[in-house]
Amino acid sequence: MMHAEAGTLNVPPVEGQTPSRFDAGAARELAREIRAAVVSMTHRAGCSHAGSSLSAADILAVLYSGILDVTPATVDSPRRDRFILSKGHACAALYAALAGRGFFPKKLLDEFYQDGSPLMGHATHKGVPGIEVSAGSLGHGLSIGCGLALAAKRDAMAYRVFVLLSDGECDEGSVWEAALFAAHHALDNLIAIVDYNKIQSLGTVDEVLRLEPFAEKWRAFGWSVTEVDGHNLGALGEVLDAVDGCRRIVEAAAPEAGKPACVVAHTVKGKGVSFMENALLWHYRAPDAAELNRALSEIGSSR
Amino acid sequence: MRDAFFRGLLRAAANDKRIFFLTADLGFGAAEEFRQHFPERFINVGVAEQNMTGVAAGLALAGKTVFTYSIANFPTLRCLEQIRADVCCHNANVKIVAVGGGLAYGALGPSHHATEDLAVLRALPHLTVVAPGDPLEAEQATAAIAAHDGPCYLRLGRAGEPAVHHSLRFTLGRAVAVRRGGDVSLIATGAMLPVAVQTADQLLNDGIEAGVWSMHTLKPLDSEAVLQAARSGAVFTVEEHSIIGGLGSAVAEVLAEAAFSGVFRRIALPDRFAPCAGSAEYLRRLSGLDAGSIRERIRGEIGSRRPKGVAVEAAARG
Numbered sequence: 218m219m220h221a222e223a224g225t226l227n228v229p230p231v232e233g234q235t236p237s238r239f240d241a242g243a244a245r246e247l248a249r250e251i252r253a254a255v256v257s258m259t260h261r262a263g264c265s266h267a268g269s270s271l272s273a274a275d276i277l278a279v280l281y282s283g284i285l286d287v288t289p290a291t292v293d294s295p296r297r298d299r300f301i302l303s304k305g306h307a308c309a310a311l312y313a314a315l316a317g318r319g320f321f322p323k324k325l326l327d328e329f330y331q332d333g334s335p336l337m338g339h340a341t342h343k344g345v346p347g348i349e350v351s352a353g354s355l356g357h358g359l360s361i362g363c364g365l366a367l368a369a370k371r372d373a374m375a376y377r378v379f380v381l382l383s384d385g386e387c388d389e390g391s392v393w394e395a396a397l398f399a400a401h402h403a404l405d406n407l408i409a410i411v412d413y414n415k416i417q418s419l420g421t422v423d424e425v426l427r428l429e430p431f432a433e434k435w436r437a438f439g440w441s442v443t444e445v446d447g448h449n450l451g452a453l454g455e456v457l458d459a460v461d462g463c464r465r466i467v468e469a470a471a472p473e474a475g476k477p478a479c480v481v482a483h484t485v486k487g488k489g490v491s492f493m494e495n496a497l498l499w500h501y502r503a504p505d506a507a508e509l510n511r512a513l514s515e516i517g518s519s520r
Numbered sequence: 521m522r523d524a525f526f527r528g529l530l531r532a533a534a535n536d537k538r539i540f541f542l543t544a545d546l547g548f549g550a551a552e553e554f555r556q557h558f559p560e561r562f563i564n565v566g567v568a569e570q571n572m573t574g575v576a577a578g579l580a581l582a583g584k585t586v587f588t589y590s591i592a593n594f595p596t597l598r599c600l601e602q603i604r605a606d607v608c609c610h611n612a613n614v615k616i617v618a619v620g621g622g623l624a625y626g627a628l629g630p631s632h633h634a635t636e637d638l639a640v641l642r643a644l645p646h647l648t649v650v651a652p653g654d655p656l657e658a659e660q661a662t663a664a665i666a667a668h669d670g671p672c673y674l675r676l677g678r679a680g681e682p683a684v685h686h687s688l689r690f691t692l693g694r695a696v697a698v699r700r701g702g703d704v705s706l707i708a709t710g711a712m713l714p715v716a717v718q719t720a721d722q723l724l725n726d727g728i729e730a731g732v733w734s735m736h737t738l739k740p741l742d743s744e745a746v747l748q749a750a751r752s753g754a755v756f757t758v759e760e761h762s763i764i765g766g767l768g769s770a771v772a773e774v775l776a777e778a779a780f781s782g783v784f785r786r787i788a789l790p791d792r793f794a795p796c797a798g799s800a801e802y803l804r805r806l807s808g809l810d811a812g813s814i815r816e817r818i819r820g821e822i823g824s825r826r827p828k829g830v831a832v833e834a835a836a837r838g
Contacts, residue, residue, distance in 0.1 A: 353605070357602060
């Protein structure tokens with residue numbers, strides 16, 4: 218198994234099981250770093266999507282703390298795990314996670330949104346190491362993930378494909394085309410994570426276009442579904458760690474074998490900055506200087 | 521052209537294990553052979569063109585050369601944003617193939633007429649746009665796009681088109697001079713090529729020698745060939761596509777920037793949807809896209825000038 222070979226932590230392998238590489242402490246520190254970067258970057262850029270980035274911060278921190286088998290050294294390896302940020306508008310958080318893990322210098326984050334910078338306002342692969350796929354238009358990432366996962370199957374490679382979607386994104390019919398496809402082709406190396414913060418562009422998901430019963434929809438489409446608190450690093454780590462390459466969610470029953478995995482992560486938009494939490498305004502607004510200071514102090518002290 | 525495409529595809533796939541074929545549930549009686557030979561590389565994605573195109577991009581990002589296939593506007597306009605964002609933006613090695621370009625599916629109605637595809641797709645960065653004019657062009661174009669590293673759009677006719685070439689050396693982006701003739705120049709693309717040749721034959725009866733070019737690649741456009749054609753002093757583009765944005769527009773861009781002062785007319789479909797049922801031949805005639813109508817149009821446009829190349833044109837202007 219490639220995950221054992223590529224392990225960076227010295228966890229003794231358990232027979233018949235891939236050793237866990239998830240490091241909760243590292244995830245906690247990275248999540249704090251991502252949040253601080255997000256509020257600083259959106260402040261400097263005067264740009265939207267702070268709330269969406271903060272709701273995904275813990276998920277990203279966990280993915281880049283021993284779940285995803287990709288490092289700056291293996292970023293071009295055909296065997297690397299692939300991560301697609303389908304909700305490309307949360308790219309500030311992803312850029313911060315990648316910088317935090319050394320894919321590119323943290324200094325580059327200062328250039329977010331600036332003239333001539335490679336760090337565009339939606340995740341862009343060009344010139345940004347660690348970004349697999351450019352996104353920004355919703356409903357594209359899961360299909361691309363299906364293609365990558367299918368290629369792994371055909372090439373008998375063990376890499377996994379993780380796709381992070383937003384809840385509003387699931388309004389797009391193409392998401393469900395991809396959901397049908399993944400189950401039909403038994404892409405158990407594909408993991409969709411939905412950042413279910415329950416607020417979309419113009420209102421709550423319930424007001425705009427109801428998704429519930431959401432987990433049941435994914436199940437009905439043939440996916441193995443786990444619901445988790447998207448801000449509980451330990452729980453997230455456990456769930457994502459259990460999605461073993463080309464296997465299944467370990468704790469799930471045998472009938473789940475061969476299914477793609479969906480992790481419905483219950484989150485809070487703007488999580489970690491009290492005045493941004495659960496507030497639609499912060500889908501759009503950038504923090505001013507005073508708000509930035511307040512946000513930074515909350516992020517620093519709350520962790 | 522469809523059968524020629526599959527011949528070319530089978531040969532390419534036999535030599536290149538990276539080639540995958542994705543269809544959105546179409547290709548009855550045509551795609552079977554690929555499935556039999558390469559079951560692991562054949563995927564019927566179902567009636568889901570957006571997903572087909574995204575999946576193709578993902579496969580391509582993992583090193584595959586992926587053909588997506590459907591008819592009319594379904595593999596193109598239906599999933600245009602996936603082509604733009606997933607395929608072109610990543611310069612992914614995806615080849616989009618549409619059978620039924622233009623009015624080929626005549627009586628099926630406007631839903632099945634691909635008449636704006638060239639205009640829309642040639643605007644996309646990185647995308648090579650190809651519309652072969654006969655079965656041999658289609659077969660060789662298939663090999664050429666399979667070998668080309670980058671996204672391509674292949675617009676095919678249907679089946680049973682007449683052969684124009686006896687032999688051919690197809691190069692992407694290089695027009696083929698089919699007929700020599702210095703009085704007027706016909707530049708055709710796609711399934712209108714045989715009609716252009718037929719028109720040239722008829723014009724001979726009028727004492728007009730027409731040169732005919734097959735502009736099988738719309739993008740990158742062979743502007744050298746356009747300028748060569750312009751030497752006759754009278755250029756007519758012929759396409760089964762809206763008059764807006766297709767071959768005629770592409771050629772006009774070249775001629776205008778070259779300050780061409782001769783006669784230039786776009787022979788194409790008017791800016792409308794087909795008003796009634798009808799075979800491809802009937803609908804072409806309705807829009808003046810048959811050889812007889814084109815001949816009359818050309819005679820009318822060059823009128824009594826009886827052109828003999830640029831010199832005559834210049835004298836007439838002078």
